[in-house]
Amino acid sequence: MRPWSEQSAVLGLSYFFTSLNPASPYGRAQLTRLVPYVPGEEALLEEELLAVGLFVTLLESSASDARLAKVRHHLAQIPDWREQFNRVAAGGTLSDAELFTLKQNLFFFADIKNLLAEEPTLVADFAPPDFSALMALLDPEKTGSPSFYLSDAYSPRLAAIRRHIRDERKEATRLSLTLQEKAARTVALAFNFSGEVTVPRREVKVIAGLEESGLFALSRETYTDLSYTRKPTAQEVAKAAHIETQKRLEHEEEEKVRRQLAEDIRPSLPLLGQAMARLGRLDLTLSKALLARRWRGTRPSIVSGDRPLQFSMTAARHPEVEAALRAEGLEFTPIGVTLTRGVTVITGANMGGKTVALGTVGLLAALAAYGMYVPAEACRTSLFQGITLLTGEYRPGASGLSRFGQEIVNLNQSLPAGQSRSLLLIDEFAASTNPREGSALAQALVEHLDQTESITMLTTHYERLARLGAVAHWQVVGLSQVPSAVLAQALAAAGSDAINHLSKLMDYRLFRVEPSEAHSREALRVARFLGLPESIVERALSLLQVKGEE
Amino acid sequence: MRLLDIITQQALRSVAVVGLAKNAGKTVALNSLIRQAAERGLALGLSSVGYDGEKIDFVSRLAKPRIDVEAGTVIATAAATLERATAPLEIIATTNFVTALGEVMLVRAREGGSVEVAGPDSYREMGVCIARMQELGCELILVDGALDRVGGAAPTLTEGAILATGAVAGSSLGRILSRTLHMVHLFSLPEVVHRELRVAATGAIEAGRILLFTAEGERTLPFRTALGHAAAVVDCLPLVEPCYLIVPGAINESLLSELANRPRLCRNVVLICQDPTHIFSWPEVWQKYTGCGGRVEVLKHIRLLAVTVNPTAPRGRSYPPAEFAREIALSLLPLPVFDLFISDRAVGV
Numbered sequence: 089m090r091p092w093s094e095q096s097a098v099l100g101l102s103y104f105f106t107s108l109n110p111a112s113p114y115g116r117a118q119l120t121r122l123v124p125y126v127p128g129e130e131a132l133l134e135e136e137l138l139a140v141g142l143f144v145t146l147l148e149s150s151a152s153d154a155r156l157a158k159v160r161h162h163l164a165q166i167p168d169w170r171e172q173f174n175r176v177a178a179g180g181t182l183s184d185a186e187l188f189t190l191k192q193n194l195f196f197f198a199d200i201k202n203l204l205a206e207e208p209t210l211v212a213d214f215a216p217p218d219f220s221a222l223m224a225l226l227d228p229e230k231t232g233s234p235s236f237y238l239s240d241a242y243s244p245r246l247a248a249i250r251r252h253i254r255d256e257r258k259e260a261t262r263l264s265l266t267l268q269e270k271a272a273r274t275v276a277l278a279f280n281f282s283g284e285v286t287v288p289r290r291e292v293k294v295i296a297g298l299e300e301s302g303l304f305a306l307s308r309e310t311y312t313d314l315s316y317t318r319k320p321t322a323q324e325v326a327k328a329a330h331i332e333t334q335k336r337l338e339h340e341e342e343e344k345v346r347r348q349l350a351e352d353i354r355p356s357l358p359l360l361g362q363a364m365a366r367l368g369r370l371d372l373t374l375s376k377a378l379l380a381r382r383w384r385g386t387r388p389s390i391v392s393g394d395r396p397l398q399f400s401m402t403a404a405r406h407p408e409v410e411a412a413l414r415a416e417g418l419e420f421t422p423i424g425v426t427l428t429r430g431v432t433v434i435t436g437a438n439m440g441g442k443t444v445a446l447g448t449v450g451l452l453a454a455l456a457a458y459g460m461y462v463p464a465e466a467c468r469t470s471l472f473q474g475i476t477l478l479t480g481e482y483r484p485g486a487s488g489l490s491r492f493g494q495e496i497v498n499l500n501q502s503l504p505a506g507q508s509r510s511l512l513l514i515d516e517f518a519a520s521t522n523p524r525e526g527s528a529l530a531q532a533l534v535e536h537l538d539q540t541e542s543i544t545m546l547t548t549h550y551e552r553l554a555r556l557g558a559v560a561h562w563q564v565v566g567l568s569q570v571p572s573a574v575l576a577q578a579l580a581a582a583g584s585d586a587i588n589h590l591s592k593l594m595d596y597r598l599f600r601v602e603p604s605e606a607h608s609r610e611a612l613r614v615a616r617f618l619g620l621p622e623s624i625v626e627r628a629l630s631l632l633q634v635k636g637e638e
Numbered sequence: 639m640r641l642l643d644i645i646t647q648q649a650l651r652s653v654a655v656v657g658l659a660k661n662a663g664k665t666v667a668l669n670s671l672i673r674q675a676a677e678r679g680l681a682l683g684l685s686s687v688g689y690d691g692e693k694i695d696f697v698s699r700l701a702k703p704r705i706d707v708e709a710g711t712v713i714a715t716a717a718a719t720l721e722r723a724t725a726p727l728e729i730i731a732t733t734n735f736v737t738a739l740g741e742v743m744l745v746r747a748r749e750g751g752s753v754e755v756a757g758p759d760s761y762r763e764m765g766v767c768i769a770r771m772q773e774l775g776c777e778l779i780l781v782d783g784a785l786d787r788v789g790g791a792a793p794t795l796t797e798g799a800i801l802a803t804g805a806v807a808g809s810s811l812g813r814i815l816s817r818t819l820h821m822v823h824l825f826s827l828p829e830v831v832h833r834e835l836r837v838a839a840t841g842a843i844e845a846g847r848i849l850l851f852t853a854e855g856e857r858t859l860p861f862r863t864a865l866g867h868a869a870a871v872v873d874c875l876p877l878v879e880p881c882y883l884i885v886p887g888a889i890n891e892s893l894l895s896e897l898a899n900r901p902r903l904c905r906n907v908v909l910i911c912q913d914p915t916h917i918f919s920w921p922e923v924w925q926k927y928t929g930c931g932g933r934v935e936v937l938k939h940i941r942l943l944a945v946t947v948n949p950t951a952p953r954g955r956s957y958p959p960a961e962f963a964r965e966i967a968l969s970l971l972p973l974p975v976f977d978l979f980i981s982d983r984a985v986g987v
Contacts, residue, residue: 167732185717185743188729237728237748250726254749281670281982286959310949310956315979335724342726 098477099450103408104460107382108375111160113168114364115371122372124457127471127509130393136459141387142209143377144461152207156374159203163371166196170364177357181343181350188236190353191226194219195234197363200370214370216363222356225349242345249338253331260327264320271303271318279318286315376460383407385461388452391470397509397543399453400426404464406448421596422465423448425562427545431538433554434547434598436564438614441596442547443479445564446513449545450477453511472543474510476502478517491520499533510542517546527552534559549611554601565595567613575613590617640982641667642674644943644974645778645798652768652779652796653943658821662802663948663978668782669705670978671800675778676708683776685714685757687764687783687795704754711747712774714767716740716756725751730774735763744770755782765795793940794913799825803966804948805955811962815969818945820921822970824914825940835882839910839937843886850874851882863887868896875903882935884910889934890918894927905931913938944974944984 096102110116125133146152167189172182182190197216204215224230228241240247268279275298277285285304287294289312298304304316320328379385383405391398403422410420423445425432434442452462456469478498489497495518504510517533518526527550537544538558546553554561567575570593578589612632616625645653655671657664675682684705707713707725717740720727725747735742735758742758744767758764764781771779781796793799801821808814830836838856842849848859848871864871864885871893875881885893889911897904904927911917913936919927947963950956959980967975967985974984 183721184727184729185720185740188743189732192732235728235730235746238726250749257750278981280980281673281978282666284979286980288958288960308950310958312956312958338726 095454095474095476098479099454099475100406100408100447101451101454101458104379104451104455104458107379107407108372110368110371110375111164112166112367112371113170114166114368115163115375117170118365118368118372122458124454125459125471126457127393127473130390130471133390133457133459133471137387137390137461139213139373140376140380140459140461143374144380144387146207146209147377147381155203155206159200159370160374160378162196162199162203163367163374166367167192169193169360173357173360173364176350176353181346182353183346184236184238187226187238187346187349191223191236192234193360193363194223194226197367198223200367210370214366214373216366217359219356219359219363222353222360225352238342238345242349243341246338246341246345249334249341253334253338256327256331256334260324260331263327264318264324267321267324268318271301274301274303284315284317286313288313380461383461383463385463386466388456388462388467388469390456391468393471395470397429397470397472397511397541398427399449399469399511399543400424400467401449401452401462401464402466404448404452404462404467406444406451407463409444409447410463418591423596423598425449425545425598426600427543428560429541429543430558430560431534431544431546432560432562433534433556434545434562434564435549435551435554435601436598437566437594438611439590440564440566440594442564443515444596445598446515446545446547447477447479450475450511450513470509472511473508474502474504475513476510477513477515478502479515492518495520504537504540504542507541512537512542512544514544514546516548519549523550526550531556561601562598563601565597565599567593567595567617569595575617578617590614639974639984640674641800641944641946641976641978642671642678645671646678646680648798648943650797650943651772651777652781653798653800654781654783654793654796655800655802656783656793658801658803658818659806661806661948661952662804663946664782664802665705666948666978667800667802667946667976668780670982671780672705672707672711674982675780681710681712681775681777682708683712683714683768683771683774683779684755685764685767685771685779685781686755687757687759687761687781704752706752707747707750709747709749712771712776713745713747713753713755714742714757714771715745715753716742719754719756720745723747723751723753725749725753727753731770733758733763733767733770735759735767742767744774746774757781761795768795793825793942794915794938798941798943800944800946801825801942802946802948805951805957805962806948809955811957811965815966816921818966819969820924822942822945822973824917824924825942827914827917827934827936827939829939830910830935830937835910836937839882839884842884843912843937846886848886849884850876851884852876852879854879864893865890868892872896872900872903875907877903878906880906880908882908882910886912888916888918891920891923894919894923894932897932898923898926898930901930907932909934911936914940942973944976945970946976946978947985948979949977950979 105119108119110119146156169189172186172190176182197219201215204210226236228239240250268283272279275294277287277294279285284307287298295314298316303318305319306314307317308315402424404424405420405422413420425445427449434445436442452464452467453469453472454475455462456467457471502512504512518529530548530550530553534546534553534556553559575593578593612625612628616622655664655667672682684707716737719739720743726749727745728748729743729745731744733742733744737756737759739756742763747753758767768779783793803814803818805814807817830839835851838849838851846862848861848864850857850859859871859874861867861871865887875883889909897907911934917934945966947966949959949962959977963975963977963985964987967987971987976982976984
């Protein structure tokens, strides 16, 4: 049996994951770890659906909707602190920038906590804990501002060193200014702002005076000029060295403060981890509710694990297909179907949406298992051990197998074991081999699957499958409800736009066929509509009649 | 008059310092402005913009420039530069603008000291940083900006610009003068005034479509830029009727030469581009084009406040400072010129 994850793309779940779009790094992290609920976890799934439902209900009130929009806005701004979290846990320290992002996290935690305080139903499960102690640690000056500074308040020693450096610097500047003025008076020259005097080479006397004064050293020269800087005095050199030493001490003390801060933060890690997890869950659950609203979703009702397998949906839509259709100005026709343990066969017109129906069943069953509201008016489903959709999509050469070969290989990997409670969705089995053998194979497969505990839904053109005793038979309404006159008129008007016209006339809904009902001639109607020469269609019709008489 | 006086007299709140070439003395101008602002107690904001090649020294991997700041200065710089600052820094906010040196942060120096400044990569991001530094109370924002080769430049974001030029800009005094004059001339190209034309030009440049604008109407040409098909673009121009040719991206020498070679067309057409930093041409080709009657207008020109000169090139060549500065000041009159290596007063002429 294939694991679920491999089926994600086929089932169209990637569209779901992309559409969820959680706002925060913590929500995104939880999204990547999201797994479906499996049989036996029905109660847990109910809890999750209840949580989503809580948000869905809140979103209906405009006040809560606005509040949750603010929550989401804050979530989107939280910087990711997981890497730093792990570093502190492993005994490491944090840079100022990393301490700043921690403080930012705390600010957003507090903002979200305040917003959630207005939503009593959410506080218990989603509000982040209180961090005022940790906040006080990161705001020693009690400014209440979200900025971070390795403040003097962390260490009296740091404060003293900094004060000392500040005084020494002032003193040094004053000293060098005094000395510079004195030197300038001595040689009667002006310094530029970077502390240089420049003299043209031709001013030999001035240069000699500079050199003799012993106060200057040559700093650079050009063809025409010489530039000098003042030699620092021993006092200045000593002062500069002293400031350097003090700067080093300041640096060491800062490092010490950072280490101590990491120490002081470490005991808060469990609480921080809890806050990140809660906000991640808040984010993801809110994202589910928002998507449920966008998809006009409904809460699936989950069949208890001790009941026989069951899946039913009413007026269901496939959001990805719906979006694609809408982009072309078309509407998605909601479909409904009921499946029970055993095999259900879907027949009907070509281009009648059988494959989409199959995909919609798979998607809805999977969404429900992910604790998501489903795009339908109603949906009732069991939890499945596996959901597999075999679309018969074929890439020539990719596997060295023919289309038929690949189909068999895929089927082999997906055939549920006798007791497995799975959902198997098969599109047009064995349609690419010769019809005699194909239909025999399909019949054998249907008979086999009917003996398992699983639900199988199978689309086919082989009418004999639909006539098998135990099989439930559904059919696409297709063109059967379109009066011949309308069809003829549309046919005349269609021209090159036949496909578009066809999709407008086609009824994609499914209906349950009772065993006695006659089968359709939908393929011929479609072929005619798409412009196959009338003589060929007529001939095919007459062949069918002959066969029918036999 | 000192450099800062020019800025404060016009009450400008943001100024870019750009160099005509590397080592033209951009950092000297910046440091001088910072010192003067400190004396006057102006709340200062600092940043730099440009691609990494311009912002990071490839040998040392250090951001440049390294600048001495006073307590209270706000700086927009990448995270990796913070740890190498000797000034104790308060981290005020993050920006989400990521560079090779990490995310750009807004910080404030709590004590004096030196910082490396490496701001955002893009001009859009720089615009946001300027706005946020203003929100933080900066009265004057100085941007170290490259005049780079890829559209857009710092001076179009700020209210004014200072151009640094010097011995590095050319092999002779004449050459340096002509390049400096050329750049000053481009900065002051006229802005498009006509309202309809402005709207059309802004739209075409945003959409990245070359547009022909005549009294008869507008016509979009099938090119995204003039680069690579100057001749084909020129072939589309009407023979007699006067017209405006709106060029998204750069106006380069091949377009100017192509027009200069067809003087009759040249007289009838006015080229329009985003701003002066989108014109890439040496003085010679430019003069040939304008000599034939060719004109260029821009959507936004650059308010050039002053020029600083550095008479010394780091490898060898140098000029007598007084004569060099005077020569440039004379040819740029009435624009104030400074040799900050000698004095913080404007060069007298």
